Amino acid sequence: MRLNVAGRHGGGLLLLAAVPPTVEMAALVGLGFFAAQPLAPQATAVWPYDSYHDLRWLLVYHNSWATFALGLVAAVVGRGVLTAWLTALAWPEEQPRPPMRWLVLRNLEVAAVAILIISPWAAISVAFSAVALSWYLFASVVPMILMAPFLQRAGVVQRWWKGLPSIELLGWSLLNFAVLTAASAVIVTVPGWSRIMVAGLAGAVNGLLWRRTVTAAVRNQRRVRWARVPVAPIAIVLTMVAAVGAPPLLGLSSATTGAWTPPLTRHPLPERVPYAVIVLAGFESSWDGRPAVDPRVQRFSYAGLDPSGRPLPYGPEHTHRSLDSSAALLDAQVDALHEQTGRQVALAGESEGALVIRTYLDKLPGGPVAAAMLFSPLIWPGRAYYPPPRHEGWGVVAGWELRGIAAVTNLFKEVDTEPDEPFIRSVIVEAPFYRNRILCPVPGVRMIAFLPLVGAAEAPPGEYTQIPVVEVPALHGGLLDRSDVYDQAIAFLSGEPVDQPLGIYEVLQRLSAAWQAPPLVLDVNPLWSTGREGDPALTGRICEAR
Structure with missing residues (x-):
């Protein structure tokens, strides 16, 4: 041609x-x-x-x-x-x-x-x-x-x-x-x-x-x-x-939906791992209450703990709760596991579970958590806004379009998903934090992110991490199910340095930039403008204060 x-x-x-x-x-x-x-x-x-x-x-x-x-x-x-x-x-x-x-x-x-x-x-x-x-x-x-x-x-x-x-x-x-x-x-x-x-x-x-x-x-x-x-x-x-x-x-498409039993829950931890571990599944996952093989490992429950401090079984609807609410449940479970084992706690969360971990580390610092592994974390979420029903504000028409699409799609689903459910609304309301600090270091906590290569399309152009990363040729979700990722997770929990960036990640990140919606600038939205966070949409840099 x-x-x-x-x-x-x-x-x-x-x-x-x-x-x-x-x-x-x-x-x-x-x-x-x-x-x-x-x-x-x-x-x-x-x-x-x-x-x-x-x-x-x-x-x-x-x-x-x-x-x-x-x-x-x-x-x-x-x-x-x-x-x-x-x-x-x-x-x-x-x-x-x-x-x-x-x-x-x-x-x-x-x-x-x-x-x-x-x-x-x-x-x-x-x-x-x-x-x-x-x-x-x-x-x-x-x-x-x-x-x-x-x-x-x-x-x-x-x-x-x-x-x-x-x-x-x-x-x-x-x-x-x-x-x-x-x-x-x-x-x-x-x-x-x-x-x-x-x-x-x-x-x-x-x-x-x-x-x-x-x-x-x-x-x-x-x-x-x-x-x-x-x-x-x-x-x-x-x-x-x-x-x-x-x-x-x-x-x-998310591998963490439904029943989920990653290798961390199926195999005993090696003796060289000094931590007790809590594993957090993603959005619309479920758990029947079956304990992990190793007593030092627990599944996080989006339904909370029973009176004796054991995590309760939960269904997909429980994952729709707000991130602050889930972080409070995680705080209680961390304290209970720390008391039961006498060990510092490591957290391993996939997708929504990674956001819960990051929320916990920001809102409830100073606990017994010493290590955190974020699997398929969302990159720069909270780039758009739409107001709650019966309110006007930035993106009001987009919000109603999404509600209309959801109303039809929910006819074919067992558990409804709404654009205004607490989980999504909590990401939107706290957008300055989630947009800026998902992959930022936390003092006193060893951190690593395991990023699926397809997730490069999620990341707008610019900086996306300031913590070590392992970039895996994979789709979003399901990384904890892979044996190679499990081996790297155990190495990290054992104190070994783990870092595996791939040069192709940034290439894919840049190639996807044309097809993303323009982010709403933080200063434009009154709900966001009074925060202390910098705006990566303007600078291309994360982990910065305003």
């Missing part, structure tokens, strides 16, 4: 495509908004990446229904007019071009349709920003790739909804996705103001791709396959149905 720009309007097309990303990047650099800078090249991307760019900004940065409505109108009108001009400049000279009025009206329609189609996925992207689970990021991006060839025809041809798009359109749309991904990685790698030049160059490449996609769409209308079949509406409906079906499937 050749990216040539022919015709009288080639220079104008490249200039028009380059200016919006350049202006957006200049504003972000000037504001020092580091984490949002990878989004700038998408300002003139081909459909639907351009609308996905607009909607993520809008869903995060509105603080009332009225401001959302005004922003939505501005996004539809601005996007429709801009893409109409891009389409006109990209039109192949050998083909008659429709009147400009028709192109503007058609692209306004496409902008409105694209917003409607993309909205559930953009809302899921906001959910990802709140809880930092890579599954939600992947689920929100894949539909963009699937829908791109259909929507790229929409602003160009009359009956765009009928027939299959050409393989050429698919190829150009995939190339634009790759360009945007690579541009974001370069942007977070190069210094300061040079990012503006990179954004402008990426915008110019967008112009080249507008030329190719418009040309392909115009030429494809003469030889469309399945020309009488409304393929696009079928694909759109299936995509939107998938927005409802994705969350339950994603919930099944």
Whole structure:
């Protein structure tokens, strides 16, 4: 595929495509908004990446229904007019071009349709920003790739909804996705103001791709396959149905859901381990009360202790409690185990369990805990906000979209999961701490994090840890079930140095930056602005005070 720009309007097309990303990047650099800078090249991307760019900004940065409505109108009108001009400049000279009025009206329609189609996925992207689970990021991006060839025809041809798009359109749309991904990685790698030049160059490449996609769409209308079949509406409906079906499937992806018996509970601890150990499972896990093989090891109970100090069995619904509440239960269990064994305590927590450990270490310091292992911890959670029901505030519409999706998906689940349940709400409310200090050292406690490689997609560009890490080629959750990770955990508990960073982690971290929602700046939200934490979204650094 050749990216040539022919015709009288080639220079104008490249200039028009380059200016919006350049202006957006200049504003972000000037504001020092580091984490949002990878989004700038998408300002003139081909459909639907351009609308996905607009909607993520809008869903995060509105603080009332009225401001959302005004922003939505501005996004539809601005996007429709801009893409109409891009389409006109990209039109192949050998083909008659429709009147400009028709192109503007058609692209306004496409902008409105694209917003409607993309909205559930953009809302899921906001959910990802709140809880930092890579599954939600992947689920929100894949539909963009699937829908791109259909929507790229929409602003160009009359009956765009009928027939299959050409393989050429698919190829150009995939190339634009790759360009945007690579541009974001370069942007977070190069210094300061040079990012503006990179954004402008990426915008110019967008112009080249507008030329190719418009040309392909115009030429494809003469030889469309399945020309009488409304393929696009079928694909759109299936995509939107998938927005409802994705969350339950994603919930099944965590290896700590349901009954969980990691090797730490199945095998006796070696004598060289000086600690008693509490193992904390993740979200929607359960435990039948069966004790670990070694009396020095206990499962943490999200239901608390019985009158004799033994952890109670619990079900998935117990894991929905707030992190402060779980940390208080952990405090009681730590004291009880310390009293029973006379040993210092080590904690090993997976996913939500890792957050409970970090909350405990911050809110209840000075106890008998001397070591902590965080498995699949959430990286930079609390990047987005939405207010409780019956309140307005930042992200109010995104919150209601997530509630609507949850209401449908809960019809197919045994235990309901709500966007406002105490666990998720506690992450959102205490976002300054969780965004800044998950992987920060705690005085007097030996710490290590075991990070799944896919979790690199969870981490925005910038610093992500100041404690030793072991980076494992794996998915989120289930690390404690792996024998190689178990051996490294035992080595850490025995006092041996364990540190295994992988160079590819930071590469994947940078490549995913383009597809994350922009974080809500801490100072913008009154709930967060009075805290003492620094904001990694601005600086790219963690573990800093305001």
